[in-house]
Amino acid sequence: MDMGLKGKVAVVTGGSVGIGLAIAEGFAQEGVHLVLAARNEERVMAKAAEIAGKYGVKAVGVATDVSKADDITRLVGRAEAEFGGADILINNAGTGSEETIMDAPDERWQYYWDLHVMSTVRLARGIVPFMRQRGGGVILNNASICATQPLWYEPIYNTTKAALVMLSKTMAGEFIKDNIRVNVVNPGLVLTPDWVKTATILTEGKDQTPMEYLDKIAKDNAPIGRFASPEEIANLFVFLASPRASYAVGSTYYIDGGWLRVIT
Ligand code: NDP
Secondary structure: OOOOOOOOEEEEEOOOOHHHHHHHHHHHHOOOEEEEEEOOHHHHHHHHHHHHHHHOOOEEEEEOOOOOHHHHHHHHHHHHHHHOOOOEEEEOOOOOOOOOOOOOOHHHHHHHHHHHHHHHHHHHHHHHHHHHHHOOEEEEEEOOHHHOOOOOOOHHHHHHHHHHHHHHHHHHHHHHHHOEEEEEEEEOOEOOHHHHHHHHHHHOOOOOOHHHHHHHHHHHHOOOOOOEOHHHHHHHHHHHHOHHHOOOOOOEEEEOOOOOOOOO
16 A cells, blocks of 8 residues: 655654664655654664665664753754755654652653653654645654553653643644644554563563563453564554545554553
């Protein structure tokens, strides 16, 4: 199926590994040029070069900490210099937290607020003017099922991801008049290298392999009984970014193997 994305330009934060990398590859397969942003410069540059070589698109990697306003200004400047802006913005960079409300200091709350919420606000302020010039665009935010169904060990993650969902809704209302569609995706369990690393640490010296550990988490939580692959999540992002999803505005899309236990 032709997704109608050929020649578009996408900025993907956290595009060097995991879900963000899978989204970047999904776009590249459709002929989308890429600006990938992540903190580890070597990795993000290497992945951009790899994708450019494999799919014949133009792809640049930009060392960026999206929790920092100055870094975002630099990232937007790079998108302008390379492509005159962008048609698609994927706010994907993020990470889990682990704390209690009683013990976490203000600085920790502030960091995750900047990482999950302010990065999205700042990138919109930077990229939306270019989308307007191009006659429209798409912004997709990667939140989490935890925005609705909390995991008790990560209150800051739950709270900032819930804020990201509301931000997406209000952005959608403000931007649709410029033909810019905003939506948010809430994944469940997605098997990224980070999950494998955590499982390896937690099962070290135990009578359980990392994959058995992960399999149990999936079977205990997701009715489908397994993790998603990053590519399964990326497919939804590529569809939502495409003209085939032209009436999708301001919605929250769960992709969680049935893990969400309520209707919304
Ligand atoms: P990974 O840890 O596999 O990758 C995270 C990516 O984000 C990397 O490219 C990392 O690169 C980048 N990143 C992290 N912090 C920053 C930062 N401050 N500035 C710029 N880039 C940053 O994550 P996942 O693929 O698992 O997760 C991607 C998104 O999906 C996250 O927002 C996460 O909350 C969400 N999600 C993940 C789920 C899962 O099960 N995996 C489930 C639900 C939601 P670098 O370290 O070089 O900066």
